[in-house]
Amino acid sequence: MPEQELTSVERTALYKSLGNPLRRRILEYVGRHGEANSTVLAKELGESSGTTSYHLRKLAEQRLIEEIPEKSGGRERWWRALPFQHTTPDPATMTPAEYAAAEQLAILKIDVDTALFRRAHEEYRGPEGWAQVMRAGTWMTKEELLDFVRDYHALLERYGHPREEAPDEARPVSLRFYAVPDLVTEWNGEPTGP
Known part of the structure; x- marks a missing residue:
């Protein structure tokens, strides 16, 4: 899958979006379940449907999700994740705003990755198990x-x-x-x- 070519402004918005805890939870849910609407997400994530609807539209603007036309109708809109690949550029080439947003996202990613690392060790059941750790x-x-x-x-x-x-x-x-x-x-x- 080819990477999207993004401008500095688009990358800054992307990093801010991915660094938003609720948007991350929405993306994780849609990725895990394949699709969702604002009502389902509101119930699952403990938010109002107005809030989840707003964040779904913002994620769609950044081409991280898309509407499922065949399931959507009237006010009910269903969404699915889009394939996405992105490599962060050299920090020396970033604007201050882009760097700050990327740094905040990196801190969040480190927390998530640390939790995954701990789970991998806790769930390790030998070389034939689902959890694998290699250094x-x-x-x-x-x-x-x-x-x-x-x-x-x-x-x-x-x-x-x-x-x-x-x-x-x-x-x-x-x-x-x-x-x-x-x-x-x-x-x-x-x-x-x-």
Whole structure:
């Protein structure tokens, strides 16, 4: 799936949207259940239908969800998630507003990722279970690292499925990947790191 080309203003709005706790919960619900309307979301999330309706429209403006025309009618509008992929640009190229919004979103993501990391450890049942944890370290050149990341994306495309095409036994799975060079130090008298 190709990434959307976004302007700095669009990225700032996207980061603010994704950093909004209620909008994140709406996206998670729609992603998990495939579709929802404002009434269902209001009941499930403990909000008013007016509030969920407003946030659904805002998420649609950013092309994160879309209306399901065949299910919508009158005042009742049903929504589904859209495929979305985005890579945050180099922070040095961001405007101050964009950077602030991206930073707030990153803090929220760290909290979510920390909770997932704890769950993965708590739910680990061995190498054949659903929860898997792997930590590794190695030596790579920058080009090898970039090739590795490209291959990682290819693996996700090879083994992952959009919700509507997933086999019956498939479950939604959260995956996280990060790579960071070790701090600059010395190894056998030679400098290492970036």
